[in-house]
Amino acid sequence: MKKLINAPEDVVTDALRGMAAAHPSLRVDVANQIVYRADAPVANKVGLISGGGSGHEPLHGGFVGYGMLDAACPGAVFTSPVPDQMLEATKGVDAGAGVVHIVKNYTGDVMNFQLAAEMAGDEGSKVESVLVNDDVAVEDSLYTAGRRGTGATPIVEKVAGALAESGGDLASVAAVARKANERSRSFGIALTSGTTPAAGTPTFDLGDDEIELGIGIHGEPGRVRRKIGPASELVEIAAAAILDDYPFAAGDEALVFVNGMGGTPLIELYVVFAEIAKILEGRGARVARSLVGDYVTSLDMAGCSITLTKLDDELTKLWDAPVNTPALRWGA
């Protein structure tokens, strides 16, 4: 294993120290592993927090800031944060208007966020939980009952964060987050496994010419392994999985998100983008907005995921609203 780290047990806190040094717009509680926006809690605003295992950066800490999350709780690599962390973050961002928890559908995250929500409720915070479960690849998985939460997460965080910033109340912010999730579908492709710092060896093995379709962001099994083929063929399969589940028709507007898993160069993500755009245009749907890059990663895994979100006027407006986080920034 070759990694730019000091020691496997220090990687999360060392990275948090780096975030603190790089981004004065954040306030990083390194000891408790919580990334806050520096001005949290924001008066009268609904708070938004998320969290999950580390190893998916910039998710979630890189999405903390104006117009998006108020705080993020990173766990150890591929390990849920603990309820105490989530409780602390909830209280830290609650300005009295309530807090939305954005929870990716992994059993540990779901259980811990639920406990945290109950504890926060006991201490007087109103909490709404929103589950993200956009991955069409498999029903039930290694760490998940139902569908996994993957690429839709930053999209849910962005639109909910924008509504919270513009004064939306707790119920509205939770509702638009759920709507963004319901209108999003994802599918992942792995060319290689990632390597966790603790294990030091790849999580799973793939042959030199083998890929896995429908991979999870922790290397959970997908649908099938097969020989690699041209990007056009692989994207066709991913698109079919998404569109069979959630069709896009003529006139539909898509936010097309081609996400790198951490080890795949951007030039390849654009090749993938060209293919998915062609498929959508073939159906008469329009690429109305785009996101291309490494946003929901699996350490150094080579591969990508494709997320399609069906936009409407509300979602488009919230997507376009100003945001100022380390990983997504515009209009601010």
Add this chain to the structure above:
Amino acid sequence: MKKLINAPEDVVTDALRGMAAAHPSLRVDVANQIVYRADAPVANKVGLISGGGSGHEPLHGGFVGYGMLDAACPGAVFTSPVPDQMLEATKGVDAGAGVVHIVKNYTGDVMNFQLAAEMAGDEGSKVESVLVNDDVAVEDSLYTAGRRGTGATPIVEKVAGALAESGGDLASVAAVARKANERSRSFGIALTSGTTPAAGTPTFDLGDDEIELGIGIHGEPGRVRRKIGPASELVEIAAAAILDDYPFAAGDEALVFVNGMGGTPLIELYVVFAEIAKILEGRGARVARSLVGDYVTSLDMAGCSITLTKLDDELTKLWDAPVNTPALRWGA
């Protein structure tokens, strides 16, 4: 080799089609391999173009847009674009106020941009060429006489683009680009080689526990190979190389750029950031601005580079100015 591509010979044009589909703010001439901002040429504005081999994405196409480049010319992977491409781009962005060529110091790029500048001059365009040569690792290299141009490139493009956008004339824009280059130093570390689509095998070999210090962005030899060590030790070596050449003293303000080479996860880049910040703070210098992520890559190479730019009021103001490109965007 496993890559998300259709065929090695199509990767650049396929990726350009993807950029065109993803970014309506760009106008992409796929046939001639030129990425323009959609509104080029911009009346009364000095034009800025850059270019170089593909495989370093988002460099340069991802830096085309308001407040940065007017056009970029990608060559084949790790291969200079040709003078005709640069000439076409120069004419396409020249609104009569002249054009700045930002040229990374590689012999092919330098020669071809020089030819293009002469041809453009013959056709009535005023051209100023700015050479980027920030890499302190080695003097003369596989493709370079003098120092290589690496991480400083997007910084030079950003500040020069901001001055051009605010009405700076040709001489001023070229001067501030040269100043940004003169105040920047970089050093790269490779953990693995990248693999070009055409070759299909890694450009060079590194042992399972071996790294190369001072690597170039095409895999050109660096200073030394050694066993990997903790990030703190590797960053100390990189920082010493930079700071021995260009000291930062108490009160100096740094733009600290920790750049991923393409295959290294963001969590590791933040570990590196924490270490370089500690070293600068130890000298009394301040991390005034930051950039963390994959901006000047070498396909799927694992590793990073560190660039330090010594800011002054002018550079800070130009860095902070609004920018709207696929890869760097704020305030717009």
